[in-house]
Amino acid sequence: MSLFILIPILFVIALLVSGLGSVSGVGGGVLFVPLLLILLPSKNIEEIKFISTLLVFVSATINVIWNLIKKNINYLVILIGIVASVPAVFLGRYIAGLFSLDVLKIIIGAILIFVSILLILVEYVFKNKEKKNNSEIKSKFNIKINEQSSINIFKLIFISIAGGLITSLTGMGGGPILMPILLIWCGLTMGQASPISHSLIAGASLISLLLNYHLFGDFEIMVKTGLPMLIGVIIGTIVAIAVKKYITKEIYIKWILIVLIWISAIKLILDVLL
Known part of the structure; x- marks a missing residue:
């Protein structure tokens, strides 16, 4: 594909995916990896994961930063999450090295399908069964x-470990797993879970990026692919934060996300099997 065609496509994808991910609370990694695998077939899995992790x-x-300004998250939660993520990122990096690209594609596809099922369960099964989180505030x-x-x-420690493992293994940032777990297991609302999810994703992604620091010097990755997508992500995320409070029907956004997840997952698995 011509670079003049690819760059606008990458920008638009980053803009839309980051916006959808921010509004839904799941994050963009759930779509970045499968879409990049499809659009950039010449890149190896480590490069794809690096680009996705950087965007996430x-x-x-x-x-x-926005949640800290609005005082929606405690610094201690972020610190504990980062510390707990470190060993998980190393473990995920080791496990990823044991599998071929085809196996990792199937793993990513399976996780995507699992995540979409969790999103449906959260919306239609567990939404009205959330625990009253305020009753637990006095627990030591x-x-x-x-x-x-x-x-x-x-x-929090267990969830941080899970997020770090998913981030390092798949490059999806951990958000697809973190949000459903926070909603179902911890009984949090979307508003309470989202700041935690973003904080854990940022911490685990930073560690993963530092372990792959050599790729920052790759002109092809950072300029031709990364730069237009980074611009799209920044714009998409800021716009999503600004308009999120005006969106009263988040379920429509979630269903768009779920459909895109299924399309991406099926495409990845079919590429391996056919």
């Missing part, structure tokens, strides 16, 4: 997310 990190960091094992809610520290 930038989007998540913008959200974290809980730490404050903000002035209105808290989370069990052991659950």
Whole structure:
């Protein structure tokens, strides 16, 4: 594909995916990896994961900064999440090295399908069964997310490990797994879970990027592919933050995301099987 055609496509994809990911609370990584695998067949899996992780990190960091300004997240939650993510990122990096590209494509496709099912369950099965998080605030094992809610520290550590593992293994940032777990297991609302998810994604993604620092010097990755997508991600994320409070029907956004996830997952799996 011509570079003059590819660059606008990459920009638009980054803009739309980051916007959808921010509004839905799942993050853009769930679509960046499969779409990049399709659009950039000449890139190896490590390069694809690096690009996706970089985009996810930038989007998540913008959200974290906004949440800190709005006092929606506690610094201690971020610190615990980053510390717990470190060993998981190393483990995911090791596990990823054991599999071929085809196997990783199937793993990513399977995770995407699993995530879409979780999103449906969260919306239609668990939404009305959320625990009253305020009742847990007095627990000695809980730490404050903000002035209105808290989370069990052991659950936070486990979730951080899961996010770090997914980030390093697939490059999807961990958000597709983190949000459903925070909603279902921790009984948080979307508003309470989203700042935690973004914080854990940013921490795990940063560690993963540092472990692959040599790719920052790759002109092909950083300029031809990364730059237009980074611009799209920054614009898409900022716009999503600005308009999110005006969106009253998040379910429509979620269903668009779910359909795109299924299309991407099926395409990845068919590429391997056919």
